[in-house]
Amino acid sequence: MLLMEKTVRDLSEDELLASFLPLLPRGRNTEVPTGDDAAVIAAPDGRYVVTTDVLVEDRHFRRHWGSAEDVGWRAAAQNLADVAAMGAVPTSLVISLVLPPQTPVAWVQGFARGLAQLCEPVGVGVDGGDLSSGAQIVAAVTAHGTLQGRAPVLRSTARPGDVLAHAGVLGHAAAGYALLNEAGDTGPETEAVLADLGVEAATATMFRRVFLRPDPPLQAGPAAAMAGASAMMDVSDGLLRDAGRLARASRSLIDLSSAALAPAVTALEPVSVPLGLSALDWVLSGGEDHGLLATFPPGTAVPPPFRPLGTVSAAGSGGHAHGAVLLDGTTPDVARPGWDHFAG
Numbered sequence: 001m002l003l004m005e006k007t008v009r010d011l012s013e014d015e016l017l018a019s020f021l022p023l024l025p026r027g028r029n030t031e032v033p034t035g036d037d038a039a040v041i042a043a044p045d046g047r048y049v050v051t052t053d054v055l056v057e058d059r060h061f062r063r064h065w066g067s068a069e070d071v072g073w074r075a076a077a078q079n080l081a082d083v084a085a086m087g088a089v090p091t092s093l094v095i096s097l098v099l100p101p102q103t104p105v106a107w108v109q110g111f112a113r114g115l116a117q118l119c120e121p122v123g124v125g126v127d128g129g130d131l132s133s134g135a136q137i138v139a140a141v142t143a144h145g146t147l148q149g150r151a152p153v154l155r156s157t158a159r160p161g162d163v164l165a166h167a168g169v170l171g172h173a174a175a176g177y178a179l180l181n182e183a184g185d186t187g188p189e190t191e192a193v194l195a196d197l198g199v200e201a202a203t204a205t206m207f208r209r210v211f212l213r214p215d216p217p218l219q220a221g222p223a224a225a226m227a228g229a230s231a232m233m234d235v236s237d238g239l240l241r242d243a244g245r246l247a248r249a250s251r252s253l254i255d256l257s258s259a260a261l262a263p264a265v266t267a268l269e270p271v272s273v274p275l276g277l278s279a280l281d282w283v284l285s286g287g288e289d290h291g292l293l294a295t296f297p298p299g300t301a302v303p304p305p306f307r308p309l310g311t312v313s314a315a316g317s318g319g320h321a322h323g324a325v326l327l328d329g330t331t332p333d334v335a336r337p338g339w340d341h342f343a344g
């Protein structure tokens with residue numbers, strides 16, 4: 001079938017982007033165009049980063065799974081993570097809200113409080129936005145950040161021999177999502193299902209909270225840049241999917257170490273074992289933790305809280321093309337490598 005005869009559901013996100021990114025206009029001040037976690041724009045006094053991510057009801061969140069404060073927090077977190085992933089410090093948000101006419105005003109106020117709970121402690125303002133009515137709640141957030149005079153850390157500049165490291169949690173949001181699907185958020189029914197499964201209530205609360213309120217290690221982004229990180233991105237769609245994007249952009253491949261992932265797997269077992277699901281799948285393919293994945297040239301001291309997870313190698317090694325992500329040298333056996341809005 002010809003591309004022009006297809007609909008977006010026939011393509012992956014990456015294929016869809018490739019179909020129209022070359023058609024977009026490029027500004028005179030664009031230093032790093034679309035394709036990374038954030039764009040980098042030249043300004044008379046330096047350069048800044050700008051990025052946007054949208055949250056759609058029933059696609060990214062369900063109203064009955066958490067509070068409006070949780071959705072506001074998440075809307076900010078997802079965007080501030082992209083700013084940090086460039087090595088930048090977030091400064092300002094603008095937010096467009098689409099609200100069904102029957103949305104309680106109290107929900108909108110809760111959303112605003114949730115934004116403030118994450119943004120105020122890190123000095124980020126919500127400095128504008130837009131309103132519309134529509135069929136579902138949609139929050140479209142644009143985040144700005146400053147590089148403080150540093151060069152941005154791109155996805156495309158990892159080199160063979162670099163150490164791959166990660167800051168934040170892996171698979172926790174996926175475990176929280178599985179628990180919400182299985183048992184809901186609160187109430188006697190949730191407690192009964194958890195008791196039946198044999199999942200501790202406090203454990204369930206902890207993982208659900210990471211899904212509802214991801215807490216990206218924002219300071220780790222600039223810290224990685226200052227420590228000499230060669231490439232960086234946040235993990236929104238799953239480790240395999242996003243590491244694959246970094247590897248492809250850098251025309252190299254990534255080899256993850258199962259020994260380095262073992263503590264992350266063990267941490268999820270109090271949920272994965274009762275649910276009969278794979279903790280390793282959550283670590284490899286679960287998205288929405290919004291930790292930072294960075295590469296460091298050999299000999300660089302990996303700055304905490306980053307922990308080494310693997311290495312970058314040259315495309316072609318072991319017969320694998322660039323963009324491949326391996327586990328202990330072989331292709332990992334997972335149902336799907338991560339989230340894609342169109343290709344399931």
Ligand SMILES: Nc1ncnc2c1ncn2[C@@H]1O[C@H](COP(=O)(O)OP(=O)(O)O)[C@@H](O)[C@H]1O
Pocket residue numbers: 017021024033034035036037038052053082236237
């Ligand atoms: N509608 C669009 N127009 C232009 N660029 C886009 C569009 N959607 C996504 N992109 C770009 O494609 C890249 C990948 O997007 P995405 O996977 O959403 O990144 P992230 O996970 O960091 O938010 C980003 O650089 C983003 O800016």
Ligand SMILES: Cc1ncc(C[n+]2csc(CCOP(=O)(O)OP(=O)(O)O)c2C)c(N)n1
Pocket residue numbers: 053054058059060061062078177236237286287288339341
């Ligand atoms: C109701 C619901 N279903 C499914 C998910 C799982 N999910 C939705 S989007 C997504 C990936 C991350 O979101 P995306 O919009 O791709 O953010 P980006 O990669 O652009 O940062 C995941 C794992 C969810 N959060 N909520």
Ligand SMILES: [Mg+2]
Pocket residue numbers: 037081082085233234235236
């Ligand atoms: Mg990102």
Ligand SMILES: [Mg+2]
Pocket residue numbers: 052053
């Ligand atoms: Mg995005």
Ligand SMILES: [Mg+2]
Pocket residue numbers: 236237339
């Ligand atoms: Mg995504």
